[in-house]
Structures are given as C-alpha cells and as structure tokens.
Amino acid sequence: MANLRLRVGQFSHRGRRRANNEDWLGRFQPEDPERLADKGSLFLVADGMGGHQSGELASRLAVDQVIRHYVDAPGADVGRALRRAIGVANATLYSQSRRGSEAGVGRDWGTTMVAAVVRGADLWIANVGDSRAYLLRGDRLRQLTEDHVLGPDSGVGLHVITRALGRKPDVEVDIFPPLRLRTGDRILLCSDGLTSPLPDERIQALAGRYPPQEAAEALVRAANERGGPDNVSVVLVEVTEGGSATPLSTRGYLQEVWDSLSRVLPAEIRQRPAWVLILALLLAALMIIGLGFVLGLVVL
Ligand code: CA
Numbered sequence: 001m002a003n004l005r006l007r008v009g010q011f012s013h014r015g016r017r018r019a020n021n022e023d024w025l026g027r028f029q030p031e032d033p034e035r036l037a038d039k040g041s042l043f044l045v046a047d048g049m050g051g052h053q054s055g056e057l058a059s060r061l062a063v064d065q066v067i068r069h070y071v072d073a074p075g076a077d078v079g080r081a082l083r084r085a086i087g088v089a090n091a092t093l094y095s096q097s098r099r100g101s102e103a104g105v106g107r108d109w110g111t112t113m114v115a116a117v118v119r120g121a122d123l124w125i126a127n128v129g130d131s132r133a134y135l136l137r138g139d140r141l142r143q144l145t146e147d148h149v150l151g152p153d154s155g156v157g158l159h160v161i162t163r164a165l166g167r168k169p170d171v172e173v174d175i176f177p178p179l180r181l182r183t184g185d186r187i188l189l190c191s192d193g194l195t196s197p198l199p200d201e202r203i204q205a206l207a208g209r210y211p212p213q214e215a216a217e218a219l220v221r222a223a224n225e226r227g228g229p230d231n232v233s234v235v236l237v238e239v240t241e242g243g244s245a246t247p248l249s250t251r252g253y254l255q256e257v258w259d260s261l262s263r264v265l266p267a268e269i270r271q272r273p274a275w276v277l278i279l280a281l282l283l284a285a286l287m288i289i290g291l292g293f294v295l296g297l298v299v300l
Contacts, residue, residue, distance in 0.1 A: 003241060003242055004118075004120065004121055004181070004183075004239060004240075004241065005239075005240045005241065005242045006029075006041055006118060006237050006238065006239060006240070007211065007212050007237070007238040007240055008027070008029075008043070008212055008213075008235070008236070008237050008238075009211065009212030009213035009214065009215055009216035009217070009234075009235075009236040009238075010025050010027070010213075010216055010233075010234065010235045010236070011213075011216040011217045011219075011220045011233070011234055012024070012025055012220075012231070012232070012233035012234075013220045013224065013228075013231070013232050013233075014231055015193055015223070015224060015228035015229060015230050015231050015232050016224055016227060016228030016229070017227070017228060017229050017230070018230060018231055020053060020055070020056055020231075021056070021231045022047065022048035022049065022050075022055030022056050022058075022059055022231055023045065023046065023047050023048065023059060023191045023193065023231040023232070023233040024045075024046045024048065024056070024059035024060045024062075024063050024111075024233075025044065025045055025046075025063070025233055025235055026042075026043070026044035026045075026046070026063035026064070026066070026067055027041075027042065027043050027044070027235070028041065028042040028067045028070070028071060029041040029042075037119075037120070038076065039070070039071065039117075039119070040078065040117045040118050040119025040120070040122075041117065041118050041119075041237075042066075042067060042070055042115065042116070042117050043115065043116045043117075043118075043187075043189055043235050043237060044063050044066060044067070044113065044114070044115045044116075044189070044235075045113075045114050045131050045189040045190060045191055045233050045234075045235055046058075046059035046060075046062050046063050046111045046112060046113050046114075046131070046165075047059060047111060047112040047129065047130070047131050047191040047192065047193075047231070047233070048060075048062075048109070048110070048111040049108065049109065049110055049111065049161075049164070050105060050106040050107075050108055050109030050110065051106050051108075054104065054105040054106045054109040055109065055111070057104070057105060057109070058093055058105070058109045058110055058111040058165070058166055059111045061089070061092065061093060061096070062089045062090075062092075062093060062111045062113055062165050062166075063113075065085070065088055065089035065092050065093075066082075066085045066086055066088075066089045066113065066115060067085075068085075069084065069085035069088045069089070070082060070085040070115075070117075073085060078117050078119060078122075078124045078178070079124055079126075079175045079177075079178075082115055082117060082124060082126040082173070082175060083126065083173045083175055086113055086115070086126060086128065086165070086171065086173045087170070087171060087173065089113070089165055090128075090165040090166060090168075090170070090171040091169065091170075093109070093110065093111070093165050093166030094166050094167070094168065094169055096109075096166070097109055097110070097166050097167075109166055110164035110165055110166035110167050111129070111164060111165050111166060112127075112128060112129025112130055112131040112161065112164055112165070112191070112192075113126070113127065113128045113129065113131065113165055114126070114127040114128075114129075114131040114132060114133050114145060114189050114190075115127070115189075116133055116187050116189055116235075116237065118181065118187070118237065118239070121180055121181045121182075121239075122178040122179070122180060122181065123135075123178060123179045123180075123181050123187060124175065124176065124178050124179075125144050125145060125175070125176045125179075126173050126174065126175050126176075127145040127146075127148075127173070127174050128148065128163050128164060128165055128171055128172075128173055128174070129147075129148050129161050129163055129164050129165075130147040130148060130149050130159070130161055130192045130195075131145075131189070131190065131191050131192065132144075132145050132147065132188075132189070132190055132192075132195055133145045133187065133188065133189050134187070134188040134190075134203070134207070135179070135185060135186070135187060135188075136185065136186040136187075136188060136204065136207050136208050137182065137184070137185050137186075138184070139204070139208070140204075141188075141200055141203060141204035141207065143200070144176060144179075145174065145176075146174065147192075148161060148162045148163035148164075148174075149161055149162060150162060159192075159196075181239045182239070183239055183240060183241050184238075184239065184240075185238070185239045186207055186208060186212070186215075186236060186237065186238045186239070187235075187236070187237040187239075188203070188207050188234065188235070188236050188237075189234070189235040189236075190219070190232075190233060190234045190235070191230070191231060191232060191233040192230065193223060193228075193229070193230035193231045193232030193233065194219060194220070194223050194232050194233070194234060196229060196230060197223045197226035197227060197228070197229060198219070198222055198223055198226060202222060203219065206218045206219050206222055207219065207236060211238075212236045212237065212238045213236075215236050216234040216235070216236045219232075219234045219236075220232050220233075220234055
C-alpha cells in the first residue's frame, strides 16, 4: 500500500442530557510528505470530567498537549512518542489540579484519552480511561482498547473510571503494538457516550455504511436516538488507496464524486443509498433533454 490515503469523518455532540460538551477531538495530519512519513497522522478523542466547565478545559488542554509533544518528539518510535506526549499532558493537568480553584478547575478534573497514529500502513493506538478504539475490517468490528473501569464485580455498581489524565503525578498508558492496516479498514475512536447507549452490533452496522463523515454523524445520531445520555464523539478514519502518484480506480473515483456531492446535500437526502440519488439525477437529466426536444419542436 504505497499510496495509502485516509478519509476522515468526525463529529462531536453534547447529547440530550448534558448542558456542556466536555469531549474534545484532535487531529494532526502534516501536509509535507517528509513529515508525514516521519510522524504519520494523529487522531485523538478526549472525554473530560470535572464539571463547571473544567471538564471542557481538561479535554482541550490534554488534546493540545498530546499533539504538541507528539509532534516535537525526537526519534521514529511512535509508541514511545505517544506514551511520552500523554505523560506530559497528564503532568500538565495534574499540576493545574493541584492549584485547584486558583487555576479555575474542580478537584476531580481530568480526562480520558484515546489516540491513533497511522504511519504508512501501520496503526498505533494508545489509551487511558474508557474512550475506545475499534477496527472495522470487512464486516467485523474489533475493540482494540481495554476500558480502565471497575468491573461489574467490584461491588461499586457504577461506571467508575480507574485511570484518567490529571489524577496522579504519573499515568500508565496502554500502547498497543503496531497493527498492519489493509485497504478498506476503518478505525473508530469514540467516547463512552457512543458505546454506553449503543451495542457493538449497531456500531458495526453504522460505521461501515456511509462515507466516513456521514457515518460519524449517523453514529452520533443513533446514540442520541437512544436517549443521548452523555456527550458523544466519533472520529472515523478510512484507509483507502490512491494519492497523487496513483490514479484512482473507477470505483474510487465514483466514491470521490459521491463524497463531494453528499457534502452539499441535506442530511435527510444523503442518508439514502447512492443509487436512489443517481436514479433521481438520471430522471432529471432525461426530463431536461425531453423538455429541450419539445421546445425545439415548438420553435421550429
Ligand atoms: Ca463521557
């Protein structure tokens, strides 16, 4: 996969019960080919906590810190750079939390973090907390991360996060060994506002049904239709072939045309299958040709 390309969809919503959106998304995709080969593309989802807007501050600050320190990290070891960047973000949040109300943050502020780096055909994942990464390959959805929460047998009975950024001076980060991507794979990063109300089967069905942006929006909408109990955020990255050096296949070209077209259409229309729209366009074209023919006859 020499000319791997990524198509990215992302969407974040407050949900139906919360006053604020404490989730935050981040993305770093260098345009310079050399830098891209060196760093790859970085995608992030953070789910802040702490109330009174400090959750929002925490997730934004953490995303900002991870991007900055990942980009500046020396060496080519992606896993190490991710671990270090998340560690620095944790230390920054922790020092703010020590200052408490003076820094405008609540005592229990913090954030989860799930990060994905795609470099060449390799995928690295890092996580802390209960925001997840999945891989959709063909029809199969596989959860790549483990949630850092108390299990159902803990006796606490609530969804308690056991690891988050900003809680302790150091944080343990799960880094997964690089996974070889294939054309057609989709990487899904999301907050628990998606995974709490939606079963994996539903996520699997929606994550692969539309182009990435529409799929991200459809997933968020589905969580809201199930009550939208929490902020809900989705980043969906599709691995495709192509790029400037290789012409797109006919199917790839049609997909590009469809994507460009669907971006300007209202959501209700673009949710319909592509063939419905193509049929409608064909009918419209036939009507215009027919009208031209009739007018031609009248003029003559
Ligand atoms: Ca949440």
